[in-house]
Amino acid sequence: MPEWVKGSIDGIPAKAPYGTSLLHAARALGIDIPTLCHHEGLPPDGNCRLCLCEVSGKLVASCMFPLRDQGFAALTGSAKVMDARGFVLYLMLNRAPKSPRLIRLAHDYEAYGARVDPRFPLDRDGCVRCGRCARVCSLQASEAIDLAGRGPGRAVLAPFGRPPEDCLGCLACALNCPTGRIAFQDDGATRRVWDRDFALVPCPACGERRFTKEQLGHLGVESALCPECRRRAMAREILAADSVISYKARG
Amino acid sequence: MTRFQHADGLLGHIKGLKGAPQPKRTLWVCGGPGCLAAGGAKVHEALLNEAEKAGLLGNPGYRISLTGCLGLCERGPLAEIRPEGHFYQNVGPGDAPGLVGEALLEGRIVEGLIKDPKNPTKDSLAFYKPQERRVMRRLGLIDPESLDDYLLHGGYEALALALGSLGPGETARRVEESGLRGRGGGGFPAGRKWRALRESVGRPRYVLANGDEGDPGAFMNRALMEGDPFSIIEGMTLGAFAMGAEAGFIYVRHEYPLSVMRLSKAIRLAKDRGLLGEGILGSDVGFELGIVEGGGAFVCGESTALMASIEGREGTPRVKYVRSTEAGLWERPTLLQNVESWANVPPIVLNGPEWFRSLGSKDNPGTKVFSLVGQVRDTGLVELPLGSRISDLVELAGGGVAKGRALKAVQTGGPSGGCLPASLMSLPLDFDSLTKAGAMMGSGGLIVMDDLSCVVDVARYFTAFLTEESCGKCVPCRDGLPLLLGVLTGLTKGEGRAGDTGLLVREAERLKATALCGLGQSAANPILSTVRYFQEEYLEHERGFCRSGRCQGLFVPAIDPGACTGCGLCRKACPAAAIEGKAKKAHKVLPGKCVSCGSCLPKCRFLALKPAPRADTVKADA
Numbered sequence: 001m002p003e004w005v006k007g008s009i010d011g012i013p014a015k016a017p018y019g020t021s022l023l024h025a026a027r028a029l030g031i032d033i034p035t036l037c038h039h040e041g042l043p044p045d046g047n048c049r050l051c052l053c054e055v056s057g058k059l060v061a062s063c064m065f066p067l068r069d070q071g072f073a074a075l076t077g078s079a080k081v082m083d084a085r086g087f088v089l090y091l092m093l094n095r096a097p098k099s100p101r102l103i104r105l106a107h108d109y110e111a112y113g114a115r116v117d118p119r120f121p122l123d124r125d126g127c128v129r130c131g132r133c134a135r136v137c138s139l140q141a142s143e144a145i146d147l148a149g150r151g152p153g154r155a156v157l158a159p160f161g162r163p164p165e166d167c168l169g170c171l172a173c174a175l176n177c178p179t180g181r182i183a184f185q186d187d188g189a190t191r192r193v194w195d196r197d198f199a200l201v202p203c204p205a206c207g208e209r210r211f212t213k214e215q216l217g218h219l220g221v222e223s224a225l226c227p228e229c230r231r232r233a234m235a236r237e238i239l240a241a242d243s244v245i246s247y248k249a250r251g
Numbered sequence: 252m253t254r255f256q257h258a259d260g261l262l263g264h265i266k267g268l269k270g271a272p273q274p275k276r277t278l279w280v281c282g283g284p285g286c287l288a289a290g291g292a293k294v295h296e297a298l299l300n301e302a303e304k305a306g307l308l309g310n311p312g313y314r315i316s317l318t319g320c321l322g323l324c325e326r327g328p329l330a331e332i333r334p335e336g337h338f339y340q341n342v343g344p345g346d347a348p349g350l351v352g353e354a355l356l357e358g359r360i361v362e363g364l365i366k367d368p369k370n371p372t373k374d375s376l377a378f379y380k381p382q383e384r385r386v387m388r389r390l391g392l393i394d395p396e397s398l399d400d401y402l403l404h405g406g407y408e409a410l411a412l413a414l415g416s417l418g419p420g421e422t423a424r425r426v427e428e429s430g431l432r433g434r435g436g437g438g439f440p441a442g443r444k445w446r447a448l449r450e451s452v453g454r455p456r457y458v459l460a461n462g463d464e465g466d467p468g469a470f471m472n473r474a475l476m477e478g479d480p481f482s483i484i485e486g487m488t489l490g491a492f493a494m495g496a497e498a499g500f501i502y503v504r505h506e507y508p509l510s511v512m513r514l515s516k517a518i519r520l521a522k523d524r525g526l527l528g529e530g531i532l533g534s535d536v537g538f539e540l541g542i543v544e545g546g547g548a549f550v551c552g553e554s555t556a557l558m559a560s561i562e563g564r565e566g567t568p569r570v571k572y573v574r575s576t577e578a579g580l581w582e583r584p585t586l587l588q589n590v591e592s593w594a595n596v597p598p599i600v601l602n603g604p605e606w607f608r609s610l611g612s613k614d615n616p617g618t619k620v621f622s623l624v625g626q627v628r629d630t631g632l633v634e635l636p637l638g639s640r641i642s643d644l645v646e647l648a649g650g651g652v653a654k655g656r657a658l659k660a661v662q663t664g665g666p667s668g669g670c671l672p673a674s675l676m677s678l679p680l681d682f683d684s685l686t687k688a689g690a691m692m693g694s695g696g697l698i699v700m701d702d703l704s705c706v707v708d709v710a711r712y713f714t715a716f717l718t719e720e721s722c723g724k725c726v727p728c729r730d731g732l733p734l735l736l737g738v739l740t741g742l743t744k745g746e747g748r749a750g751d752t753g754l755l756v757r758e759a760e761r762l763k764a765t766a767l768c769g770l771g772q773s774a775a776n777p778i779l780s781t782v783r784y785f786q787e788e789y790l791e792h793e794r795g796f797c798r799s800g801r802c803q804g805l806f807v808p809a810i811d812p813g814a815c816t817g818c819g820l821c822r823k824a825c826p827a828a829a830i831e832g833k834a835k836k837a838h839k840v841l842p843g844k845c846v847s848c849g850s851c852l853p854k855c856r857f858l859a860l861k862p863a864p865r866a867d868t869v870k871a872d873a
Contacts, residue, residue: 048726061570064570122730150548154722
């Protein structure tokens with residue numbers, strides 16, 4: 001297997017390590033491909049089909065398509081590609097017509113049918129079932145929520161539809177939702193998400209309440225600095241170390 | 252039971268079986284899915300009781316046993332007496348005394364139980380004439396639970412040959428040169444897959460069998476798993492030997508408990524005799540085989556979803572840019588074939604590729620089992636050489652459309668296959684011709700539809716099935732199918748709009764282009780193929796007319812006074828008293844009273860009743 005593959009993306013010569021995804025290779029060239037279910041920190045899934053591109057006349061999900069053939073020729077904005085994305089955006093926009101991100105994306109594909117359709121038969125519940133919430137939850141090793149059911153009835157659910165017992169209240173799901181579908185509320189001492197209330201533990205340095213008790217328990221600690229205080233503490237450490245090094249360098 | 256320590260030991264045992272005295276006569280009772288549903292097990296039980304009364308149980312000269320599917324399900328329960336070959340149809344427990352006393356004991360034809368005593372055998376029936384039973388060759392000849400029966404009819408001779416003299420390379424070469432193509436749907440050349448697995452990197456390697464038959468109305472895989480389970484196991488063992496696979500699984504749907512039972516038993520028997528597991532036939536070749544029961548989701552027939560299901564994860568497909576032969580089950584090199592493909596392997600290895608190519612066409616060699624259902628006179632399982640005409644299946648084997656009605660279309664390839672019109676009946680039944688015509692081979696299901704079937708309604712039915720069975724992972728299939736279903740449902744309810752047909756085609760094409768897996772990509776086929784051949788009927792539905800009289804409210808029945816004999820069957824069937832007429836005089840429909848339910852249409856034996864547009868839709872048209 002070769003170390004590098006050479007080809008072109010939109011006619012621009014491209015070279016990438018064997019097996020690089022088309023999406024990454026294109027982005028490295030500064031070519032933008034819209035994505036939705038994709039997240040750099042999560043395993044790719046290829047379910048939303050928004051990043052479809054054309055390779056040798058065929059549509060492929062660029063987030064998962066590995067570049068392996070020498071002389072590959074990919075197109076990221078051909079008529080075929082635009083029409084395909086128009087279709088999936090039409091479907092997603094009608095599921096989540098209020099999502100600012102989808103409204104913005106659909107704007108570029110309006111000529112390809114990406115608009116709100118009164119005849120659309122499904123629930124406009126704001127969720128596009130991309131599963132980013134479930135994937136990030138699984139990555140946190142809590143697996144409190146997941147996609148369940150099949151066909152149009154598929155939805156993100158907690159087990160048995162009850163408030164999820166394994167939820168840490170960490171908000172990874174809500175903050176990674178591309179359509180802002182997962183509601184939560186922080187009011188001082190408590191956080192409410194997935195129909196559960198979580199007690200928030202104050203930062204030992206500044207008193208700001210960021211983490212839930214369950215979250216800290218999952219990490220095996222009783223308390224933790226809030227991100228700002230942690231950054232400050234880290235900076236102090238680095239500065240101290242740096243001064244030692246510079247002192248030594250000076251001899 | 253002793254383990255065979257060497258290929259020669261096995262062959263010696265087979266020789267002994269063949270030389271041993273055989274029963275003078277055997278009464279085989281069909282234990283196929285259709286006959287069991289029709290009461291075949293009760294017939295078998297009654298026969299055994301009768302044999303006990305006659306003191307025949309334990310007498311080695313006479314045998315009564317269930318066997319695999321004999322094919323002609325329409326006329327089940329079936330029974331056949333061997334060696335005479337007398338073939339009994341529609342038998343019941345009450346026929347037991349005659350079948351035991353006359354047929355089994357004396358080999359006589361039981362009076363009254365065979366319609367045409369001059370032609371008492373199976374092979375004289377039109378249903379069997381065009382058939383070449385290769386995959387199903389042992390169905391009707393063996394007890395599926397008996398390894399010795401299997402051995403007596405050529406079983407495991409291929410494995411003995413492969414292990415004894417051919418070696419892995421020659422075994423694989425025979426399969427590659429046979430031109431065998433995957434029997435589960437796509438028709439992918441088996442040899443190319445085999446080569447890919449042989450050349451793969453990483454251990455262990457797996458071979459899998461797909462027995463997840465999920466197409467409504469299809470039961471050829473089931474008949475095979477229940478009728479000749481060893482043939483699948485021997486095929487997989489040969490594959491594992493040729494490709495160096497250590498382990499394998501047969502994936503069987505949970506709704507087939509008998510298949511699971513028969514396969515499990517066969518695996519156990521094969522292991523006990525040293526034909527499976529460690530040290531096969533005394534060699535250092537080992538192959539572990541297990542069964543995984545699927546939960547019955549249609550999508551789990553898709554290769555990557557099937558593997559996810561075996562791994563214990565949710566059965567959803569994954570993006571398949573990397574082939575399973577490179578990274579499949581547990582990311583290891585994996586080869587998956589349909590159970591029918593595997594059953595084809597032993598005879599190919601034993602008889603060579605030329606033998607296999609002696610039937611079928613150049614690019615589509617061999618035979619294929621079709622399940623023939625719908626509005627056809629004789630339903631059942633039919634095995635034909637690939638490349639036979641559709642009419643061979645429907646007209647020759649099936650005896651044409653039931654009740655003398657006109658043929659409208661055949662639907663092939665399962666729910667995501669396509670509909671072909673009556674004008675294409677001379678099309679060859681092979682992978683490429685069907686795909687080119689907008690349908691597909693699929694696993695070999697074929698549904699016959701008469702002139703009272705509405706293609707729009709058929710498309711709606713299959714789209715509804717696929718919507719429900721969509722796994723829901725990717726956007727186009729999950730949310731696009733309900734959109735298409737909504738439009739189709741509107742058309743069949745008289746809520747269609749001008750332009751709906753164009754909308755359906757456009758969005759179906761986009762679904763086909765964008766869906767993640769093969770099932771999603773083919774989910775548009777029911778719509779695309781029916782619009783391709785029956786566009787006129789779609790346009791009529793936009794205007795509120797169903798010419799087939801299937802969509803309620805979209806027609807009024809009209810009586811052709813020249814053809815009507817005044818028999819009164821339609822009048823009696825009408826729930827709204829909307830048909831009037833005197834006996835033996837042409838009848839009349841009262842449009843004001845007719846509720847357009849269609850109850851009368853199938854009743855007419857003289858084809859005098861035809862659906863006509865309703866007066867109001869005609870006006871709207873003008």
